[in-house]
Amino acid sequence: MNAQYTRACLLGLAVAATALSFGQGRLYAVDSSRAFSEIDMATGAKTVLGSVSANAGTTGGLAYNAVTGTMYVTSTGNDSLYTLDTTTFAATLVGAYGDSAVVMHGLEYNSTNGTLYGSSSHNGGLYSVNTVTGAATLIGTSGLTSFTNLGFNSATNTMYATNSSADSFYSMNTLTGAMTLIGPLTGPTNPNGLAYNSDNGLLYLVDNSTDILYTINTATGAATAIGSTGSGNLLGLVYVPDAVPEPATMTILGLGALALLRKKRK
Numbered sequence: 512m513n514a515q516y517t518r519a520c521l522l523g524l525a526v527a528a529t530a531l532s533f534g535q536g537r538l539y540a541v542d543s544s545r546a547f548s549e550i551d552m553a554t555g556a557k558t559v560l561g562s563v564s565a566n567a568g569t570t571g572g573l574a575y576n577a578v579t580g581t582m583y584v585t586s587t588g589n590d591s592l593y594t595l596d597t598t599t600f601a602a603t604l605v606g607a608y609g610d611s612a613v614v615m616h617g618l619e620y621n622s623t624n625g626t627l628y629g630s631s632s633h634n635g636g637l638y639s640v641n642t643v644t645g646a647a648t649l650i651g652t653s654g655l656t657s658f659t660n661l662g663f664n665s666a667t668n669t670m671y672a673t674n675s676s677a678d679s680f681y682s683m684n685t686l687t688g689a690m691t692l693i694g695p696l697t698g699p700t701n702p703n704g705l706a707y708n709s710d711n712g713l714l715y716l717v718d719n720s721t722d723i724l725y726t727i728n729t730a731t732g733a734a735t736a737i738g739s740t741g742s743g744n745l746l747g748l749v750y751v752p753d754a755v756p757e758p759a760t761m762t763i764l765g766l767g768a769l770a771l772l773r774k775k776r777k
Contacts, residue, residue, distance in 0.1 A: 536710055536752035539597070540717055541570045541584060543744045547600055550748070552708070552715065555724035555738030557745075560600075567593050567602035572618030572660070572704065573747035574627060576642075583642070584747065585615040585629060592627075592645040597751075606645025608638070613647060615640075618747065619661035619705075621685065623668045628685065630659035630672070637688035651688025653681075659690075662705025662714055664729065671714060671729065673702035680732030694732030699725060704748025717745045 538550040545563035550556070563570050568588030573595075575582050582595040584602060590613050593602040608615060608629075615638070617630035627640040629647060635655045638647040653659065657676035661683070664671065670683040672690055678700060681690040696702060701720035705727075708715065714727045716734060722742055725734040 536708070536750055538706060538708070538715060539573065539749050539751060540704060540740070540745045541573055541747040542719075543569050543571070543587075543746055545570045546743070547595075547597070548745075550715075550717070550724055550740060551738075552713075552724075553737070555736075555740050557740045557743065560597075563595060563600050564602045566604070567595075571616045571746045572629070573749035574618040574620040575749045575751050576620050576627075577622060577752055578625075581642075582749070582751075583618060583620070583627060585618045587614050587616060590615070592629075592640055592642075604645075605642065608640070608645060608647035610647065613638075615647070616658040616746065617661040617672070617705075619663045619670065621663050621670070622665045626685075628661055628663075628670070630661055632656070632658045635659065635688075637683065637685065649688075650685070653683070653688055653690040655690065658703070660703055660705050660716075662707050662716075664707045664714065665709055666712065669729075671705060671707075671727075673699075673705060673716065675701050675703065678702065680727060680729075680734075692732075693729070696725075696727070696732055696734045698734040698736060699723070703746050706748040706750040708750045709752055715748060715750070717748050719744045719746065 540548050548557045548559045568586040571587040572585045584593050584595045591607045592605040612633045613631045615629040629638045629640045635653040637650045640647050655674045659674045662671045672681045672683045680693045683690050699718035704717045706715045716725045724737045
């Protein structure tokens with residue numbers, strides 16, 4: 512096989528593989544009036560894509576199961592869990608949480624154990640949520656009041672949390688609901704949605720008082736401002752990875768592999 516040709520083919524495969532490995536997903540947010548938006552992770556700019564169907568009431572947290580491609584949204588208005596079609600923005604009722612006192616603000620899917628978690632402001636409680644029935648089961652309470660938001664780092668199997676009454680950053684024990692202080696956020700004054708970007712390893716936060724998108728230093732809790740999201744009451748935040756390769760990338764991979772195979776057979 513010609514060495515120069517082989518190197519060229521291998522280079523093409525390497526470029527395509529790199530494109531696959533570093534594919535960039537999308538950051539989405541929902542506000543209390545059901546507006547569903549995409550957030551630019553480089554600037555913080557918000558683009559409204561549509562409105563979640565009215566049956567979902569007052570929308571709060573978002574969560575995404577990357578294995579099944581299912582988006583979940585919690586309603587703080589009718590104490591229920593919904594799935595969300597991000598093309599039509601139709602919300603489909605999964606079921607009620609089973610306790611009318613629950614105000615499920617934070618919502619997060621743990622990809623390691625396949626559990627959907629929610630946090631309620633009425634008791635500072637962490638719940639596991641049944642994705643078939645919507646029923647919420649109390650795991651434990653944190654002792655904090657107001658709205659707790661959840662963000663799961665799939666790389667380290669760590670659940671993080673913020674609470675809007677404390678303006679601080681925590682790790683959360685998903686077996687007990689206990690929260691351990693990491694440090695002050697030093698910027699956000701009403702922290703809301705959290706989302707972990709599995710492609711770049713960054714944890715994002717939206718604040719509906721400052722209307723700014725931040726990244727969080729998970730070792731210290733310090734927040735770094737990215738940019739304004741524009742006025743609004745953003746509550747839920749979720750990252751959806753781009754799991755489907757671009758057609759051009761697949762073509763490069765296929766042609767490169769075929770060329771190498773043909774040369775090898777000669």
